[in-house]
Amino acid sequence: MSAPSRSRSGPGDPPRAGRRRAAHLGPAIRRPQVLDATLKLLVEHGYAGTSMGAIADAVGVTKPVVYECYPSKRELFGALLEREEGRIVAAIGSALGEEWKPVEESEEAYTQGFTALLTAARDAPDSWRIVFDSRGGPDPAVERRAREVRTLVVERLAAMIAAALEAGDRPRHGGDPARVAPVLAEMVVAIGESGVRTMLTTEGAWTPAELGSLLGRVAARGIEDL
Amino acid sequence: MSAPSRSRSGPGDPPRAGRRRAAHLGPAIRRPQVLDATLKLLVEHGYAGTSMGAIADAVGVTKPVVYECYPSKRELFGALLEREEGRIVAAIGSALGEEWKPVEESEEAYTQGFTALLTAARDAPDSWRIVFDSRGGPDPAVERRAREVRTLVVERLAAMIAAALEAGDRPRHGGDPARVAPVLAEMVVAIGESGVRTMLTTEGAWTPAELGSLLGRVAARGIEDL
DNA sequence: GACCGATCCTACCGACGGGTAGCTTTTCGT
DNA sequence: ACGAAAAGCTACCCGTCGGTAGGATCGGTC
Structure with a gap:
């Protein structure tokens, strides 16, 4: 699982174990x-x-x-990141939705968001790994881009959470929303990631809707009345 | 930040920019x-x-x-992992404590746990990264060990959460504790990791106690009455 | 101050990885 | 059926990396 070398043995570059010539696809x-x-x-x-x-x-x-x-290798990985970034951004968009729901429905909003996220993650898990788990990047530029995507997601979520915190007229215990929101956003993203991990490791034991509902409930309860 | 090559330029191995001979330490x-x-x-x-x-x-x-x-390189990284693994396990031990507190004090228990974790993480962040963020491992054996540590942590936490869920005599909405606990454990770990990230990226804006208290509150509220 | 073991350094080897030149095979239009 | 463009393949270059042999240096001892 960790030896990246191909099955080589000959002296030069080409192992060419009796593989057939590939089709001319272009x-x-x-x-x-x-x-x-x-x-x-x-x-x-x-x-x-x-x-x-x-x-x-x-x-x-x-x-x-x-x-x-x-x-070049750099350009290859750059192109890869660009493609996956597109997928992620699209999925995030549909997961977060455009508007923040009223606080009363926030649990439902979280549930829907997580469900959408988990569905997307189940369908293309590697796309998510590459962004959220990016280490040892290609070169500074490409690696930075990967981190930027995550930062973008967290920031957008933070803005939404801050708005929700300020909209609520209940007593605040957690301090300044502007200070707390980024932390909560980071946490919500982490919760989403934990859900992805759960779905991957338990392989079919949970449906996105089921797990999304559980995560949504926890996240909403944890944040409300803060 | 990503070019691992040393400042070489000469033809052979040794760049030997005017560095002085190192002391004889052994x-x-x-x-x-x-x-x-x-x-x-x-x-x-x-x-x-x-x-x-x-x-x-x-x-x-x-x-x-x-x-x-x-x-050899393998043995070097093996020894490294062993050392860091020891540090992690020790910190986890003190963070989780030996006994699960009654449910009434669970928020306090989480807060204490997160605070201990964040303190340890702040003092030796790289130790944590290497285990929780281990990809592209040295060889299958070493990489497996790294994952085992994480799995161990999650499992232990899951057992504690399952016990707490069963101890509570309130109505259950989340289904079978044995099924839900691992998910929650994964989530609590993720929340801890998010806290570590927050501390690292905001650099001094939060103290471990302060952030641990916030995370503990969210985690406890999210899980209780589940 | 000369010896000696421990320690470090220079210089090198074989293997592998990114990248390329140029030949061979397929495919397709006519 | 044939020729040429498109696509693949072989074989190679050069740099780096893991790993090693043997010479140079340090630091203490008598």
């Missing part, structure tokens, strides 16, 4: 295949542990074909 | 220095991105000296 078709393979390997072995040769093998092709799709 | 003294340097680099660049040469440079020494301390 860069346009190959590019998404390359990204898919890269995503999988990246999650398993990290950036430095993922070699272009291993990616080529995973696609069932040789290195120059990969380089025909992306001119 | 393996026994050097070993902890090597572990410290390795931990720092590991957190920054991941396993594959951390070279023995870079470690040597960080210690202010050359590669053979590092190999005098640990016979």
Whole structure:
């Protein structure tokens, strides 16, 4: 699970165990295949542990074909991040919704949000891992982008929570909303991540709706009357 | 922040920019220095991105000296993990305490636990990162060990939460405690991690006690009456 | 002040990874 | 059926990395 090297043994680069010549599909078709393979390997072995040769093998092709799709390793991973970032942002958008619901319905709002998030996470878990769990990044620029996405999510959530805190006219115990909201936002995101982990490790024991409901209840109760 | 290469430029291995010969300290003294340097680099660049040469440079020494301390890269990282694992387990022990407090005081129990955790995390943040955020591990064996520590923590917490859920004689909405407790445990751990992140990113804006109190309140309220 | 073991350093090896040049095979239009 | 463009493949370059041999230096001892 951790040895990224392909099954090599010969002296030169090409192991070419009796693999058949790959079909002539062309860069346009190959590019998404390359990204898919890269995503999988990246999650398993990290950036430095993922070699272009291993990616080529995973696609069932040789290195120059990969380089025909992306001119360098950096650009490949940059493109990958961009694609996953798009997926994440779209999912987050639908999970958070555009408007903050009234406080009375906040539990329902959280439940819906978590459910949407968990559904998206179940359908494309690696996309989430790459952003929320990004370490050992490609190079400073790409890694920074990954962190920025997370920061963006947390900030948007923080703004929504701050608005909700201020809207409520009950006594405040937690101090200044502007100070507390970011912490709570970070926490809500963490709760979402914990849900993703739960779904992945228990594999089918929970449905997104079921788990989302549980998480939503906990999050809403924890935050209300703060 | 992401280029693990040392400042090399010459053709061979040794850059030897005008560094002075290191003092004769010996393996026994050097070993902890090597572990410290390795931990720092590991957190920054991941396993594959951390070279023995870079470690040597960080210690202010050359590669053979590092190999005098640990016979291989694998063993070095194994020893590192063992040390950090010990620190973590000790901190967790004091954070969780030995007994589960009555439900009435659960908020206080959580607060104390989080505060202890955050204090430990503040004092040795990298120890935590390496375990909770372990990806691209050294080799299957070592990486597995890292995950086991996390699993252990979550399991112990789950047992305590399950006990607390069953002890409470109030109506249950969340379903079977044995099913719900692991999810909540995962969540509490996630909340703790979010607290660590908050402390790291806001750098001094929160004290462990203050933040621990906030997190404890949220966690306790979220879980009680479930 | 000369010896000696412990310690460190220079210089190197084989393997692997990113990246490329140029040949071979497939595919497709005519 | 044939030729050329498109796509893949082999074989290689160069730099870095894990790891090692053997010479240089330090620090204490007699």
